[in-house]
Amino acid sequence: MADAVLSAAFRQEAPIPLDLAFDLRPGEVTALFGASGSGKTTVLRCLAGLYRPRTGRIGCNGAAWFDSDADLWVPPHRRRVGLVFQDYALFPHMTAEANVAAALGHLPKPERPARARELLSLVHLDEFTARRPAELSGGQRQRVAVARALARDPEVLLLDEPFSALDRAVRVSLYAEIEALRARLACPIVLVTHDFEEVARLADRVLVLDRGRIIAEGDVGTISTRADLPIIAAAAEAGSVWEATMVATLADRRLSVLDTAAGQLLAPVIAAAPGTRLRVRIPARDVILADRVPEGLSVHNALAGTVDAVAPDRSGLADVVVAVGPARLRAHVTEDAVARLGLAPGRPVVALVKSVAVTRPGA
């Protein structure tokens, strides 16, 4: 694992409680995941220099940005960070090009327009350079905000709920864009979100925040099966996220074979070369539990495992975590089913997977 680019620790009691420490590594997307009021946006603002906590420190690439012991605080304009605001915060009186050029103060003036257009072209806005924010759609504004954040050649890129103001269709196309961007960026990326689907699609590592503390930390796969965390259990859409490798495509059956920690999976056909690193997400509600493999089923994937944990929620449903080899799989089943099948830790079960969503991190 590469050395940390940025390490931070913050601590204060009030007005917003914070008590956490973390590292960010190059090229890695770290999600700060939590409910509203968990302090995730405040942590981002501390990194950007927009909020100064009582005590703590930030070191970035060998330079100190904040050290409360030494009374050191580097203001935001002297930190090289890119920040995409939740409301984008574009300069309303400037064109898209001028918005991006405004963040290019480190370049000689004659070079700025060309570089600004280059960055806008990177986010596919070549045709819109002369438009003002009011003349752009929500998705286009978000792209301008991303281009402006990249303009500073940031040492760390911060995304504050960048998709929350967009409708679903636009969101999905922008996920792909961010995924493409991250492959080109060497700097760490921090994604603040309360949407686990964003975490599952974009993040490598998750810090789960609650009242200013990190209550869980780990790779997306591990965190996605932590049904004991209320916020993860509440993300019913979520499910399990596994790393996968492309093995082969069965052209005649229009299926792809993927290798995962839980064994081989069949997924709808994916255009990827064998060996490509992929990520699969299995929604918890698309997992059926059985005590043996039934015959004549429409599902392709039946995984044998043992029950690891059962966490009932208030609505009569239970989140069951099944250990399949070293992997963990979440299933959302009724409490009645828990009782009928006698689901308890250690009970062998077969998990029938109805759907597998495959994404390509960094593609």
Place this chain on the structure above:
Amino acid sequence: MDWEAFLLSIELGIATVLCLTPLALWAGRALAYRDFRGKGFVEALVALPLLLPPTVVGFYLLVAFGRHSPLGQAVEALTGQLLAFSFEGLLIASILVNVPFAFQPVQRAFEAIEPSVREAGAVSGLTPWRVFLRIELPLAWPGIVTGLVLTFAHTLGEFGVVLMVGGAIPGETKTIAIAIYDRVQAFDDRSANIMAATLLVLSLAALGITNTLSRRIGRRRG
């Protein structure tokens, strides 16, 4: 038409605007962005001239400018003349009574800028001074111009304070509003009418300008 009085009013209006512009930018911005102890009191003080009868303001200024006050004595020792019944005294009075007209629209204009837009300026590497010049000023300028136009128009029409502090010395303190009163007293209705109509047109023009500018702010947010 008393051209001398008309030009004096214009001169007083321009001088008032020139003196109040930097003050209003500084104070309006500070009131918009800073939180400090006694802010509510300062805001009340800024609005006070709107409510106080002009004669009250004029009376206190007259006392402050007089030979028996420390200010009056200091100015007389320095310049050999009194502030009361002089153009300079009139200018100080005009600046004071125009504080709410200049400060409040400027404060509202700075307040209307999204905090995140200013923060985005800082995160984009702009120093606080560049954020002010490149982000805040261009976004706030319709409000700033509104404040200055109101100040100018209000100066032309100010009567009570001018009468109390300035008297009606032709060429020195006799403004157009005083001249209208003067003409009516002399039963010269024709001159009074022309001058009154001139003030009416100027005030309408000022309101037209400020309304257009505030609509422009609204459009940009759209």
